[in-house]
Amino acid sequence: DIYFARQQVAERLAGAREAMPEGVEPTLAPITTGLGEVLMWTIDYKPFNTANLAKPGQTGWQAGGGYLTPEGDLLDTPQKRATYLRTVQDWIVVPQMRTAPGLAGVDTVGGYVKEYAVRPDTARLASYGLGMSDLIQALDRANVQAGAGYVRRAGEALTVRTDALASTIEDLAQAPVVNRNGLVVRVADVATVEVGQAPRLGGASRDGHEVVLGTALMIAGGNSRTVAQAAGExxxxxxxTLPAGIEAVRVLDRSALVNSTIQTVARNLIEGALLVIVVLFLLLGNIRAASITALMIPISFLFAVIGMNRFGISGNLMSLGALDFGLMVDGAVVVVENTLLMLSQRRAEAGRMLTRRERLDVAVQAARQMVKPAAFGQLIILLVFTPLLMLEGVEGKTFVPMGATVMLALVGAFIFSFTFVPAMTALLVRDPKTVEVDEHGQAHEHETFVLRFARRWIQPAIRAAVDRPRIVLISALGALVVGGLVFTTLGREFIPTLDEGDVAMQALRVPSASLEQSLAMQMMLERAITAQPEVETMFSR
Incomplete structure (x- = not known):
């Protein structure tokens, strides 16, 4: 239980806070996983050009190339602009994004965290007989907030709060450091106060320039598709709500990948089902019998989906894409063919149309004859997939849903092959109009033109193979050796290839490279790659 574990860790952290250095505040990371990054976006300025210049005094790009903030600050350097982007992300975007359902948190990379920098002048401090500790205490006193009890008035209790939080540079600059005989020494007298940037350990860029990158982190166990869609909305x-001239652009959306995967699975399922249905129509030669057999596909699929929902198995490309419709209709084909053959034989014996009761009895007998061979065949297939259920770790996450889904579908197909199929065949399939009977009075199995054409060519080949067993054995061994040699040249990955249009690239640098040097090299790489006509955008962190 992740929540119980977090509670235990939080209790231990609370006990360890007293032994930690001053200013250290341990916190727990969001409840997410390595695959929880469902949505990424960049906070960036709109491109600077004469078409999108703001009017003088209004928020936006100014004629001199600087950006004017709603607070009236002119950002005329790249560092100042990157700092403001981070401020927009931290104070406008993040609080609103955290309210999206299914999110455990929001991660931010890039830009500079804004802070007030107080740069002391040691000479002035010494001239007033002050030290660094005096300046630090003055800054602490000038930036506090505390309760002051309450005041009773007309039967009411009014809460009193002292608000001494510094909100501007001037508040800090005018904070008193010491009072000596009426002479008040303020922070501005011994130090310079200005807007600064906190040291950073990471950066982000897009298409060759610095941006701020935000990431929505999905709570562990959430549905990535619905959470990504909610975060996108x-x-x-x-x-x-963003200031004029600033935009938030989605650069990676997990829901697009999931939707692409769903479309791929749906297309594969539809194409596979249609192919099986066409083969059934061609081989069975009976539209109603082929339709009943084809109905095994949606019924077995529904059985598998119910089982997946019951056991908490996710529907993904591996689990749903592994369904083999040929295996699902195999038992039904055997039962239908045997039922049609026995119906023909019974009609030949009776010399008339069979009653509904007689047809049902024939269907039951036909199903009973096929139970053992079909059960053994299904059991063998189930045993083949059983080892997949024993996998753990990443392999288990990938292949256990696949094996469980296929096994559920096979179990459903086996059940319906001996319940639904015989009943529907007896009730809906008509007796053959003509019955071919041999010299012994036995009815022959009906063959379509496809089977007759295949028999004409396959029978001579089978006879020739039986007459030459040594040649067949040597040929089989040779094919096995060739296949083994070819297998050694194949790839070693068993994960399906998705062409969603995104490519992940890792640029390796020496470990001692500084952050600024790494950003400069990365932006050069981005400009070179985005110059290619096939590339729409590129972002890094």
């Missing part, structure tokens, strides 16, 4: 609402 919330981001669209957030975009309306």
């Amino acid at each position: 919330r981001l669209e609402e957030v975009r309306k």
Whole structure:
């Protein structure tokens, strides 16, 4: 239980806080996993050009190339602009994105965290007989908030709060350090106060320039598709609240990948089902019998989906894409063919149309004859997939849903092959109009033109193979050796290839490279790659 574990860790952290250095605040990371990054976006300025210049005094790009904030600050350097982007992300975007359902948190990379920098002048401090500790205490006193009890008035209790939080640079600059005989020494007298940037340990870029990258982290166990869609909708609402000239652009959306996977699975399922249905029509030669057999596909699939929902198995490309419709209709084909043959034989014996009761009895007998061979065949297939259920770790996450889904579908197909199929065949399939009977009075199995054509060519080949067993054995061994040699040249990955249009690239640098040097090299790489006509955008962190 992850929540119980977090509770235990939180209790131990609370006990360890007293032994930690001053200013250290341990926190727990969001409840997410390595695959919880469902949505990524960049906070960036709109491109600077003469078409999107703001009017003088209004928020946006100014004629001199700087950006004017809603607070009236002119950002005329790349560092200042990157700092403001981080401020927009931390104070406008993140609080709203955290309210999206299914999110455990929001991660931010890039830009500079804004802070007030107080740069002391040691000479002035010494001239006033002050030290660094005096300046630090003055700054602490000038930036506090505390309760002051309450005041009773007309039967009411009014809460009193002292608010001494510094909100501007001037508040810090005018904070008193010491009072000596009426002479008040303020922070501005012994130090310079200005807007600064906190040291950073990471950066983000897109298409060759610095940006701020935000990531929505899905809570562990959530549905990535619905959470990504909800986060995307919330981001669209957030975009309306951004200052003029600043935009939030989605660069990676997990829901697009999931939707692409769903379309791939749906297309594969539809194509596989249609192929099986066409083969059934061609081989059975009876539209109603082929239709009943084809109905095994959706019924068995529904049985598997019910089982997946009951046991908490996710529907993904591996689990749903592994369904083999040929295996699902195999038992039904055997039962239908045997039922049609026995119906023909019974009609030949009776010399008339069979009653409904007689047809049902024939269907029951036909199903009973096929139970053992079909059960052994299904059992062998189930045993083949059983080892997949024993996998653990990443392999288990990947292949256990596949094996469980196939096994559920096979179990459902086996059940319906001996319940639904015989009943529907007896009730809906008509007796053959003509019955071919041999010299012994036995009815022959009906063959379509496809089977007759195949028999014409296959029978001579089978006879020739039986007459030459040594040649067949040597040929089989030779094919096995050739197949083994070819197998050694194949790839070693068993994961399906998805062409969703995104490519992940890792640029390796020496471990001692500084952050600024790494960013400069990365932006050069991005400009070179985005220059290719096939590339739409590229972002890094």
